[in-house]
Amino acid sequence: xxxxxxxxxxxxxxxxxxxxxxxxxxxxxxxxxxxxxxxxxxxxxxxxxxxxxxxxxxxxxxxxxxxxxxxxxxxxxxxxxxxxxxxxxxxxxxxxxxxxxxxxxxxxxxxxxxxxxxxxxxxxxxxxxxxxxxxxxxxxxxxxxxxxxxxxxxxxxxxxxxxxxxxxxxxxxxxxxxxxxxxxxxxxxxxxxx
Amino acid sequence: xxxxxxxxxxxxxxxxxxxxxxxxxxxxxxxxxxxxxxxxxxxxxxxxxxxxxxxxxxxxxxxxxxxxxxxxxxxxxxxxxxxxxxxxxxxxxxxxxxxxxxxxxxxxxxxxxxxxxxxxxxxxxxxxxxxxxxxxxxxxxxxxxxxxxxxxxxxxxxxxxxxxxxxxxxxxxxxxxxxxxxxxxxxxxxxxxx
Numbered sequence: 001x002x003x004x005x006x007x008x009x010x011x012x013x014x015x016x017x018x019x020x021x022x023x024x025x026x027x028x029x030x031x032x033x034x035x036x037x038x039x040x041x042x043x044x045x046x047x048x049x050x051x052x053x054x055x056x057x058x059x060x061x062x063x064x065x066x067x068x069x070x071x072x073x074x075x076x077x078x079x080x081x082x083x084x085x086x087x088x089x090x091x092x093x094x095x096x097x098x099x100x101x102x103x104x105x106x107x108x109x110x111x112x113x114x115x116x117x118x119x120x121x122x123x124x125x126x127x128x129x130x131x132x133x134x135x136x137x138x139x140x141x142x143x144x145x146x147x148x149x150x151x152x153x154x155x156x157x158x159x160x161x162x163x164x165x166x167x168x169x170x171x172x173x174x175x176x177x178x179x180x181x182x183x184x185x186x187x188x189x190x191x192x193x194x
Numbered sequence: 195x196x197x198x199x200x201x202x203x204x205x206x207x208x209x210x211x212x213x214x215x216x217x218x219x220x221x222x223x224x225x226x227x228x229x230x231x232x233x234x235x236x237x238x239x240x241x242x243x244x245x246x247x248x249x250x251x252x253x254x255x256x257x258x259x260x261x262x263x264x265x266x267x268x269x270x271x272x273x274x275x276x277x278x279x280x281x282x283x284x285x286x287x288x289x290x291x292x293x294x295x296x297x298x299x300x301x302x303x304x305x306x307x308x309x310x311x312x313x314x315x316x317x318x319x320x321x322x323x324x325x326x327x328x329x330x331x332x333x334x335x336x337x338x339x340x341x342x343x344x345x346x347x348x349x350x351x352x353x354x355x356x357x358x359x360x361x362x363x364x365x366x367x368x369x370x371x372x373x374x375x376x377x378x379x380x381x382x383x384x385x386x387x388x
Binding site for chain 1: 217218219222223224225226227229230252253256257260261263264267268269270271272274303304306307
């Protein structure tokens with residue numbers, strides 16, 4: 001998605017060989033025009049998949065998920081993150097390990113909002129190790145709903161989450177795939193393959 | 195805002211005399227069509243106020259804030275909540291006490307995204323005791339920016355946040371004002387005054 005790649009090139013900050021900071025338009029400050037374009041792109045890619053609901057995770061997944069849901073004419077549900085859950089009644093929950101923060105948190109979704117008739121599109125801002133996506137997949141499984149695919153704004157293709165998910169047979173659509181972060185530069189996958 | 199009040203009447207659940215559950219359309223599952231209408235309503239009410247940026251707080255403020263920002267053609271920034279901040283460099287931060295959870299958390303915004311030239315519209319999903327709004331106001335003050343007003347989706351007028359903020363001379367625009375939650379029923383302010 002060219003608009004997104006331009007934005008990453010112009011406004012993203014490469015902090016190290018593994019960290020790309022995009023807090024000026026994606027996960028702290030948000031550019032609504034870009035989010036709308038991202039939502040429309042996800043909607044277009046999953047247009048024929050009879051998606052009934054979008055599932056995302058707070059907080060940075062909410063904006064792209066909301067815009068995709070608006071375009072598809074369906075609702076979005078965001079999983080909540082907590083350190084630990086005392087009350088699990090009426091909730092689907094799953095553990096998610098963050099390698100960056102080196103901590104495990106629990107994510108949860110009310111049983112009221114996903115059921116066995118749902119065809120779920122999972123959307124998130126980043127895909128790195130795939131732990132958040134695995135947690136969301138686990139929740140969809142518990143609800144006996146079907147996953148039609150995963151839409152990711154920025155995939156760090158040099159980490160193993162994308163391969164992990166695709167090896168499970170899951171369709172992963174990433175709007176920008178980053179092959180490497182080197183010498184302060186973002187190398188997109190197409191550039192490396194070209 | 196009639197569409198919102200209808201939604202509250204139809205889908206809101208009164209859990210007690212102080213708790214209204216709206217997780218089917220506002221703060222867990224999100225109805226994007228309603229959010230778009232809410233965003234447009236905020237944009238209309240603050241249309242002449244030369245707003246340069248919207249400030250909200252994760253997670254439930256993000257959707258209405260994003261839609262208002264889209265309509266106004268500006269960016270939105272969401273404050274992050276943390277138990278405590280170890281790294282405060284380059285961040286504005288403020289303490290927010292939650293009476294419901296009886297805990298104090300810290301909210302923060304990067305200094306990169308608000309400055310003294312900004313005219314800020316604060317948006318949040320709920321106004322009860324006003325603690326989150328006070329924290330956001332504190333952050334805007336630290337940045338020496340100006341607050342043009344506060345847009346609230348649902349104000350619990352029977353709690354003191356609205357009065358507290360209006361007594362400070364701040365313009366508060368609430369799309370639904372709830373005067374009371376009694377016997378499982380929502381009483382809107384207009385109904386009580388009528």
